[in-house]
Amino acid sequence: xxxxxxxxxxxxxxxxxxxxxxxxxxxxxxxxxxxxxxxxxxxxxxxxxxxxxxxxxxxxxxxxxxxxxxxxxxxxxxxxxxxxxxxxxxxxxxxxxxxxxxxxxxxxxxxxxxxxxxxxxxxxxxxxxxxxxxxxxxxxxxxxxxxxxxxxxxxxxxxxxxxxxxxxxxxxxxxxxxxxxxxxxxxxxxxxxxxxxxxxxxxxxxxxxxxxxxxxxxxxxxxxxxxxxxxxxxxxxxxxxxxxxxxx
Ligand SMILES: [Zn+2]
Numbered sequence: 001x002x003x004x005x006x007x008x009x010x011x012x013x014x015x016x017x018x019x020x021x022x023x024x025x026x027x028x029x030x031x032x033x034x035x036x037x038x039x040x041x042x043x044x045x046x047x048x049x050x051x052x053x054x055x056x057x058x059x060x061x062x063x064x065x066x067x068x069x070x071x072x073x074x075x076x077x078x079x080x081x082x083x084x085x086x087x088x089x090x091x092x093x094x095x096x097x098x099x100x101x102x103x104x105x106x107x108x109x110x111x112x113x114x115x116x117x118x119x120x121x122x123x124x125x126x127x128x129x130x131x132x133x134x135x136x137x138x139x140x141x142x143x144x145x146x147x148x149x150x151x152x153x154x155x156x157x158x159x160x161x162x163x164x165x166x167x168x169x170x171x172x173x174x175x176x177x178x179x180x181x182x183x184x185x186x187x188x189x190x191x192x193x194x195x196x197x198x199x200x201x202x203x204x205x206x207x208x209x210x211x212x213x214x215x216x217x218x219x220x221x222x223x224x225x226x227x228x229x230x231x232x233x234x235x236x237x238x239x240x241x242x243x244x245x246x247x248x
Contacts, residue, residue, distance in 0.1 A: 006048050009208075019208030020048070026207035027051045029113035029141075031104050031132055032122035033084040034058075035067040035182065035192030036146050036199065040120055042070060043200035045088045045095045049207065052088070053112055055100040056080040067189035104128055109135035118203050121145040122196065125179045126172070133168035134241055136160050142206045143168070146199035148192040149182050153221040155198045156233065157214040159206075166216055170236040191223055 009020045026049050030037055033056040041054055058080050060071045070087040071080065081099035088097045100112060104123070109132055113119050119141050121132040129145055136143035136158065143158040145168055159165050182192070198219065205212040213230070220229045237243055 009047065014210060015208045019210075022209050023204060023207045024048050025050050026118060027053070027116040028118045028120060028203060028207075029053045029055075029109070029116035030120040030122060031055050031109070031128060032124065033068070033070065033080040033099075034064065034122065034124065035187065035189070036148055036196040037120070037122035038068045038070040038084060039193040039196030040122055040146065040200040040203075041084055041088055041097075041196075042091065043197055044203060045092045045097065047200075047204055048092065049095060051096040051098070053098045053100060053116060054081045054084055054088075055102065055104050055108075055112065056084070057101060057103045063183075067187065067192045069193065104131060106131040106134045106138075110138060113139060113141065116141065118142045118144070118206055120199050120203060122147075122199065124181050124183075126174070126177060129168055129172075130174045133158070137167055137241055142203070144199045144202055146195045148195035149180050149185050149187050151188055151191055151223045153191060153195040153198065153219070153223065155195060155202070155214070155219040157202055157212070157217055157219070158233075159211065159215040164235070165242070166233040166235040167239060167242040169241040170239045171218060171233050173236075188223070194221065194223065 006020045009015050010017045060076050060083050062076050070084040075083040079101040081101050085097040085099040119136045137160050140160050145156045147154050202212050202214050216233050218231045
């Protein structure tokens with residue numbers, strides 16, 4: 001019975017039936033169906049969100065398979081968003097998944113995410129991260145920006161429903177910094193899933209109506225030392241994206 005599918009969420013004192021009902025009304029926009037995006041999308045679709053729009057321009061490559069858990073050898077060469085959507089529909093056919101097989105810029109994200117209250121950036125480059133930051137800020141959405149390289153996880157959480165929240169630009173000013181990609185420095189497969197699952201958990205908390213402790217914070221996990229740090233993100237008063245956005 002589909003009624004029972006989410007009973008373990010309903011049992012959570014912090015969520016309850018009301019929380020699960022709110023999850024069922026929440027649409028999520030996600031950029032990236034790779035090592036971080038696959039597990040995050042899986043957890044959200046398993047949890048019965050109202051819908052997922054999933055964007056990725058790349059095709060599945062054989063080197064993706066150890067960590068990009070929604071893709072299969074027979075779908076090598078297929079667009080990643082399409083491949084992930086096929087897997088997600090099998091997992092929970094009740095949740096509509098809309099794959100978008102193209103690159104994302106600020107305008108595209110604003111258009112595609114307009115009905116979504118949560119944006120998860122699971123991309124692999126700073127240009128996309130700054131575009132999703134500007135789009136999420138303009139839409140007043142929650143932005144969860146998650147990444148994994150080597151043995152290291154970083155998840156930054158921005159609650160743009162509040163007009164004075166700090167943003168990704170406050171944390172990492174846009175410059176010519178080179179992307180640190182798993183394709184050049186490596187990553188241990190499970191580390192990407194840890195990043196994705198942290199992003200999904202925080203998204204579900206927001207969806208259920210909570211304001212998680214991660215809001216306005218950067219979470220950093222080193223899985224070699226198992227040091228976990230939560231750092232409050234300082235608001236840059238001169239930030240070109242969020243400074244003076246909502247002056248009283
Ligand atoms: Zn800012």
